[in-house]
Amino acid sequence: MPVPPIHELTTRARDIFRLVVEGYLETGTPVGSKALAGSGGVNLSPASIRSVLADLESLGLLAAPHTSAGRLPTEAGLRLFVDGIMQMAEPSAQERQAIEAQLSAPGPIEAALEATSMLLSSLTSSAGLVMVPRREPRLSHLQFVPLGPGRALAVVVGDDGAVENRVLDLPEALGTGSLEAASNFISAHLCGRTFGEAAGLMQAEIASGKSALDDASRELVERGIAVWSADAMARPVLIVRGQANLLDESTLVDLERVRSLLDDLENKQSVAQLLETAREAKSTRIFIGSENRLFALSGSSVIASPYRDREGRVVGVVGVIGPTRLNYARVVPMVDFTARSLGKLIG
Template sequence: MNPPISDLTDRAREIFRLVVEGYLQDGQPVGSKALAGEGSVNLSPASIRSVLADLESVGLLAAPHTSAGRMPTETGLRLFVDGMMQVAEPTKEERATIKQRLNDPGPIEHALEATSTLLSDITGAAGMVMVPQREVRLRQISLVSLAPNRALAVLVGEDGHVENRVVDLTNAADASTLEQASNYLTARITGKTLPEAIAEIAREIASGKSALDKASSDLVQRGLAVWSEDTTQRPVLIVRGQANLLDDSALEDLERVRSLLDDLENKQSVASLLEDAKTADSTRIFIGAENRLFALSGSSVVASPYRDREGKVVGVLGVIGPTRLNYARVVPMVDFTARSLGKLIG
């Protein structure tokens, strides 16, 4: 079991802090000569090496084989973040820039994309925003023939949002069947959310109260299945700034970066990770193997929930990058951006 910060001596705590801060600043292991040369540690290099060895023995520091210096382990980073880190709040100018970037006119989707890009720009990592699962009230569904056994379902929301889905049919459907199914669906979905409409129509068909013939009933249920499946499988994550992950240090560990970029391609899995931050009261930090998804790439995620004007959590945003993220700067930036975005969500 690793010691809490309070169990370290003042000398060990100070040296540990300097090693972590030095590593987070330039990504390189920190050696005893560098620590002695800074003048902040009034010890000889030999005494410093002894303290470094003690910190390594309890799992807080590690010595890469290519260097005599030390760098924090993931356990050490967690200890530092939870017990020693002094966050640097965004400056007045930075807060103004964030608000300005997010307040450009346009649909909320544009604000979400701007948020992801903004997070990437201000942190030098990749920015991520989980899109709110909007419960759109529906206005109309139309079914249009594409081929004898295929139809196009056109769903229109009360806000004017339109989505199209292709429906494969068991049997060929003529124009009359498509029109009957369209009228039936529209009459029952108007003013309802998709889950509400699906539940009502399913109950009506199951109870035998539906006036649909067999062909139209099959068409309705297939159309609903397509929409229901799409609701659960729809991409829910906007990622920007992946190129930031390909910095100079990435050349030393291309396999790790390749693994990270592959993970980011699986947006549904990343969104599942971010779901864990939805219930948090504030910004959460996942370091390396603390989350299984990024265990191989050794990456860190800083994520914060954002709320609508009523205080309801509607999504999560954050950044992902190497474990040597500048947490003291990134954490308050992510937190402030989450609060700023929340003010735009109706």
């Protein structure tokens, strides 16, 4: 059954729904009719409130974990609340100052990004996520070492000292002379360039007919450069800090969910792929529970916002992950402010 838009709820139903969601997000426990009829609640009898709660449950917006318990919002209910009712609470002056101070500290950009992840974790009582801007390393050394018929080991060294090895399948007729020629060509012409620049230069030389390589060596260079160039661009670096914040007293009764969440966070490539979907968003994105397959089992929410350089290009994503009962009204503006502050830093 599709969830109705917020304007189709009566004023009474909307008020009770809002109080249930806000109460749940604050306490993490179901909200009952007696609490709703108490101080600051709605001016209705508990019986009338129970009738409205039953209607909201039939619409798929609320659920009752036990027959005698109160109600809590479903994931669909949380989505309706976030999109249609929630009123944002801008970060306080103290919180904004703390974020800006952390980002303006002297040191490498990576240190600032890691500190940002820790600070977001602390301010939101969640785990902080920052996807580092993609940086394609420059080639320092690439050599092809024969391993036997049809196979060679490609050893690539970046200007940052990182070393990667990969076994390549080759035509069996390819001799050691072609491997040596390919290695020498790279050393003489391509070192000091990014893989993208090296690929462009290689294509230009081939098009102009200036390349001194034979066909086999040329194909080997092209293939090696293309593979590593694609790898570098498809390998975002993800910083996750504050996982301990996901283990509070409320998680003791739901350890399996938390264990599933921590397992998901260990698989950083999958988390990075999720954050990639937020790169092209115009504003902060909110993923609630099973809306994303990665966190369907752990029932967790992710709030993520892209950050841009001064030319408006998206260079990374910052966000938090926590239980679905995150304080969205407070956390969403905080993530958005952090993303904008990071953009000023990246330059």
